Amino acid sequence: MAAAQPNRLQHGGRIDRSRPLAFSLDGKAYTGFAGDTLASALIANGVALVGRSFKLRRPRGIVGGGAEEPNAIMQVGEGAKTQPNLPATQIELQQDLVAHTTRGWPSVGFDIGAISDFFGRILGAGFYYKTFMFPRSFWNYYERAIRLSTGFGEAPASPDPDAYEHMNAHCDVLVAGGGPAGLIAALVAARSGARVILADDGNEFGGSLLAGADAIDGAPAMDWVAGVVAELREIPDCVLLPRGAVLGYHDHDFLTLAERCVADPRGPGDATRRDIRPRARERLWRIRAKRVILAQGSFERPLAFCNNDRPGVMLASAVSTYIHRYAVLPGRHAVVFTNNDSAYRTALDLAGAGVKVAAIVDSRAGGGGALAAQARVVGIPVLQGRVISDVTGKNRVRGVSIAEWSGDSWENVTSTVRIDCDLLAVSGGWSPAVHLHAQAGGRLDWDESQLCFRPAHASEKQRQSHDSAGAGNGRQSLNECLTDGLRAGTEAVAKLGLEPAAIKAPAASSAGEAPIEALWRVPAERDADRCPKQFIDLQNDTTVADIRLAVREGYRNVEHVKRYTALGFGTDQGKLGNINGMAVLAAALGKTIAEVGTTTFRPVYTPVSFGTVAGESVGGLYDPVRKTALHESHEAAGAPMEVVGQWHRPWYFPRAGEDLHAAVARECLAVRNSVGAMDASTLGKIDARGPDVVKFLERIYTHNVGRMKLGRCAYGIMLGEDGMVMDDGVMARLGENHFYLTTTTGGAANALNWLELWLQTEWPELEVYLTSLTEQFSTIAVAGPNSRGLLEKLGCDIPLDRDSFPFLTVREAVLAGMPASLFRVSFSGELAFEINIASHFALDMWRKVLDAGREFAIAPYGTESMHVLRAEKGFIIVGQDTDGSVTPVDLGMNWLLSREKDFLGKRSLGRPDCLRKDRRQLVGLLSFDQRTVLPEGTQLIEKTGRTTPVPMCGHVTSSYHSACLDHPIALALVAGGRARKGDTLFAALPGSEPVPVQVVSPVFYDPKGERQNV
Amino acid sequence: MLLITCPWCGPRAETEFSYGGEADIARPLDPDALSDAEWADYLFYRGNPRGPHREKWNHVHGCRRWFGVERDTVSYRIARSFMLSAGGPGADADAGPESGGDANTEQED
């Protein structure tokens, strides 16, 4: 079944012919070898067509050999494990790998020429934008176009079953890129005693050496690589990360790196992963480095000629990679097109592998250097001063037209020669991979001799922690790269204060090169806006004509042109075509490339999966859950939980057959008529003490703290300096210089930070100590007319009657045999006690309370009943009835504001805005129909009517059905509300008629407050 | 991610800290004596310098102390961290040479 691999060479390559691997593409079975990528295995099997382009649906083939690949974008795996948008050039072949082409509508092989033309007409530059500006009648066309061209692959429909993990690491020197420069930089750093991390996004180290037949010190270059890797592997403080792509260079030399973890660590380089078991699919490394050496090499550029997207047009370096690294032949009859010397090496590689090279088309009138001479020696025809003017063939290159040119890109040419071929290897020069350098804030210089942007160092180097080396630093020959890597490594360790190890630079052969020629748009038989398409960005179908159109339509800035033409928007992020695009833009603007500049380089360098970003932070590990000491008991009682910040609190305690409303009604009536118990442990608790604690708290709280007698409790609020209510709670004076403060559940951490801020920064002369006790103490609220009887039944060593233990006091007691602080405070308006007890006693106390309460028909109650009970009393919840724009005056709490002292926020209450008469004030609302429970957040309006916009005069903040009053109640903030009692307003409900409501006092139940004070 | 030197704990990752805005904003001793405009100036107005900026940070997931940092708002380079009040350990602690960095912080697409 598995077909032979017709394009596989018999010998060579870094593949393991003893390990055949079966895989499939679009359901068709193939075989490759261990060491293949999906791309090389497809080429081995003669698969030329791997997708259709995004907008124009043109057939496309494999172009590159690595991260720059724009066309062969695959969906890999099936079901929950499927991954979209992976370049076939970076997918390591594995047994039973299942891949699908992602952009083949309706299928890769099925060609609809008419549709292509149709799209070609409407989908020019800026089509995204124009779509929304044309007349409505055009929409049908656009909708069809956009639907057909949406997206690449598909996201999995079910949760990802694989594990991902994050790893934090520190190192002295991080080397990004394991080619010749990176390897020698890592070697000198590691030998000098630095802690080194060497990362490369390939499955083995070697970089460009994997793709050629270079020699170092007179031996095959890969022998040298193997020796360096073996030595690094033995150095304990050196971590080797093959399959590790450095994604981002962030502030202060913090770098992120995605590592693909392999289940079968057999390939070269994998033995280095001795410290970590491969149990995750991918691992995100978060690395803080002291020095960073960027040695990520360079990307070969294509050339912009007519029909340069036909399958079989490939980067010359990719062709060499496929021959040397994977032992596959991408074609049988080749033509090479270049403006520089490097592609001559590809021509020699092809010839050496038995491919007929029909011609090397060199745009340079003077031709190439030493390699060109070698090509002639082996009999390859070299056509100098010529260009490829067009390509024939649709699903596969069939031939090329060749023309002489004058050196002017914009002067039309006449084709004179036609050559048949099935492979066109192209080189338009090299662009250093400057992405990380630029992310780190490094500037770029335009190198006019090498025609590329390269890292600028001179003025910045002393301040920077990073350095570039090798091809990524604009070095071209292997010798230069090795020397530059050695320099960068040596300088890095010297800056760390280490003695650099002495290493002699290895020697490589180096051919004399002729300089590159500036050739960005290749001239054609017709001018640039009328000739067949000359692609700049293959993935987004951006052409030379599109960029020129953008300029004609007024775009000048490279960032704008990028967004208008989608140049560099794809998964390859412009690694292939961006510089060509900038050159075409520069020509259209009459500027130099240096003047036009590049677009901003941002993380991430290559695409990364969401699973890797999320790491372990999924499911139960997404956010910590805080549970009270009584949590298990609540769960056993069947209470649904309400999530309050990180806390899980019991929401209500349903009995058999009860829903939320029935349970809450029963719980509330139990508190009003007998007794209920609630877990209030999540309240923030702060112990405050010290000789200056009174002075301190006087400045924080609005009331007269100093007047509180020992054992007294008080309701306190704290304001922001803007006068707005920030937090509230009960405080108790436990000693002369000792207070116990409670805060809201959600505001506990903020409140403590707020107190510390003032104590540490503004009033450091005050001696006050603050300690959080939120977790150490639990709080059980026992509320209702029978609460006193219940405590007496539990056995209490202090008298609980009104005169001995009055409302708003605190007492230390032994209750049910356990030491506890009892607070006579009430958040329900009933006689109530809050039992504050060490958390390890809490569960025992809770059980004893419920046991003893049985004779009173006690009801445990949750947050919902707590809300209803407090709303019946008009007690606010900070954050629900307030929103950061509400003053205590708005809430009717003037009685809490001391006139005798300053406190935080006091001055702001006198600002004109806080004195406005029409500020929203807290009121109660009653629905006239006695039935409608207004949704919280409902807007209030003055009158019904059809005139829009309707002015809004307030909104509902809390709203419940009150069981003990047997009608709905609501709290609201209403403009000038306190003066409007008795007025009728309307609640605007979506989808129904406005409901009339009456403005009333916010205290619905026991307005005189007699029940809590018995 | 910034590397911030807490004067008490040494260099730590930014995720351990919370930001507290501009430093050196003293609370007026007698707020009632201030005009509305003067109070608003204290309350709302902050410098927004391009370059060195003295700011407050709290080692909220560490020692919980507030301290000052001098940070360049362009390069994000931290020149030093310092105590907000005299007398504590490590007053005017040097942030050390490792705190620098010119990383690009733009987050736009």
Ligand SMILES: [Zn+2]
């Ligand atoms: Zn600290």
